[in-house]
Amino acid sequence: NAGVTQTPKFQVLKTGQSMTLQCAQDMNHEYMSWYRQDPGMGLRLIHYSVGAGITDQGEVPNGYNVSRSTTEDFPLRLLSAAPSQTSVYFCASTRVRTSERDTQYFGPGTRLTVL
Amino acid sequence: KNQVEQSPQSLIILEGKNCTLQCNYTVSPFSNLRWYKQDTGRGPVSLTIMTFSENTKSNGRYTATLDADTKQSSLHITASQLSDSASYICVVSRGSYIPTFGRGTSLIVHP
Numbered sequence: 226n227a228g229v230t231q232t233p234k235f236q237v238l239k240t241g242q243s244m245t246l247q248c249a250q251d252m253n254h255e256y257m258s259w260y261r262q263d264p265g266m267g268l269r270l271i272h273y274s275v276g277a278g279i280t281d282q283g284e285v286p287n288g289y290n291v292s293r294s295t296t297e298d299f300p301l302r303l304l305s306a307a308p309s310q311t312s313v314y315f316c317a318s319t320r321v322r323t324s325e326r327d328t329q330y331f332g333p334g335t336r337l338t339v340l
Numbered sequence: 341k342n343q344v345e346q347s348p349q350s351l352i353i354l355e356g357k358n359c360t361l362q363c364n365y366t367v368s369p370f371s372n373l374r375w376y377k378q379d380t381g382r383g384p385v386s387l388t389i390m391t392f393s394e395n396t397k398s399n400g401r402y403t404a405t406l407d408a409d410t411k412q413s414s415l416h417i418t419a420s421q422l423s424d425s426a427s428y429i430c431v432v433s434r435g436s437y438i439p440t441f442g443r444g445t446s447l448i449v450h451p
Contacts, residue, residue, distance in 0.1 A: 229383075260441075267344065267429070267441030268384075283438075315383050326372070326391065331383030 226251050229332035231316050237338045238306040246301040246335050248316030254330075256319040257299040258283070259291065261312040262334075268315065274299055306339045313337070342367040344432050344442035352448045357420055361445045363413040363430035371433040375404050375415050378427045378444065387415070387428075417447075425449045 232247045250257065258273035270283030274293040288310060290302040299318075303310060316332040344365045353359050365373070372391050376384035388397040388404040390413070397404050401418045417424055427444040434440075 265443065267443050268439075269441070270439065317383075326389055328386045328389065329374070331385070333383050334381075 228252065229316055229318055229330050231314075231332035231335050233335060234333065235336050237340065238303070239340050240307060242306050244303050244306065246303075246314055246316075246337070248299045248301065248332060249297050250299075250316075250318040250330070251297065252318065252320070252330070253296060254318035254320050255296070256321065257293065258317050258319075259289070259299070259301045260315045260317065261285065261310075262315060263312050271301065271314075303337075308339045311337060311339045342432075342434065342440045344430055344440050346428075346430050346442040346445050348445060349443070350446040350448070352450060353420055355420060355422055355449055355451050359417050359420060359447065361415045361417075361428050361430075361447070363415070363432075363442060365411050365413070365430070365432040365440070367411075367432040367434055367440050369434055370408065370411075373404075373406055373413050374431045374433070374439075375402070375413075376429040376431065378429055380426070384429055420447075420449045422449050422451060 229250045255276050259271040260268040262268045269285045272291040274280045277296050280291050314335045317329050319329045320327045347362045374389050375387040378384040387402050390397050390406045403416045406413045425448050427446050429444045430442040431439050
């Protein structure tokens with residue numbers, strides 16, 4: 226299994242541009258989520274999905290959209306990039322959302338810079 | 341407010357020594373507490389998961405403890421190795437799997 230994969234690894238955008246961060250998992254996990262990690266702060270939940278066709282907002286959803294058309298893929302869209310969205314983005318997946326014991330697997334991250 | 345506080349912020353130890361990292365939380369209701377290791381430039385990797393009824397969990401040289409009454413957890417690393425140099429993150433989840441992440445403890449192991 227490849228686990229959780231993310232593309233691209235690095236990206237530079239200009240203010241106002243849009244882009245999609247890709248995330249895929251091959252473990253047939255129900256639950257997928259997106260986080261951002263900023264210096265000096267803990268990871269913060271942006272959006273999550275409990276299954277294909279179901280998404281919900283996390284702690285910091287503004288400026289981001291998600292969709293989940295398949296179990297495997299969970300892309301994150303930046304609608305109009307702003308410098309405040311400069312961050313490292315992590316995608317993660319867990320087998321079952323409601324399990325207290327399931328391991329959460331993280332992807333390698335996408336480092337995004339918005340100029 | 342749901343918070344997870346970790347201490348120390350950073351720690352330097354010599355190879356072969358033991359160390360203990362602390363995590364205090366105010367998250368409620370409590371579902372589970374997880375410790376992760378994050379190497380520089382990589383995603384976090386799960387070390388331990390503990391639910392309310394568990395007070396200790398080991399994973400090789402890593403041992404986590406949980407005191408749900410005082411809302412404290414610790415991660416003890418035994419016989420440290422150079423590869424233990426990383427950030428260690430404490431995460432506490434509420435009932436619907438909404439996680440609150442600590443800022444992490446940066447550990448450097450010197451030869």
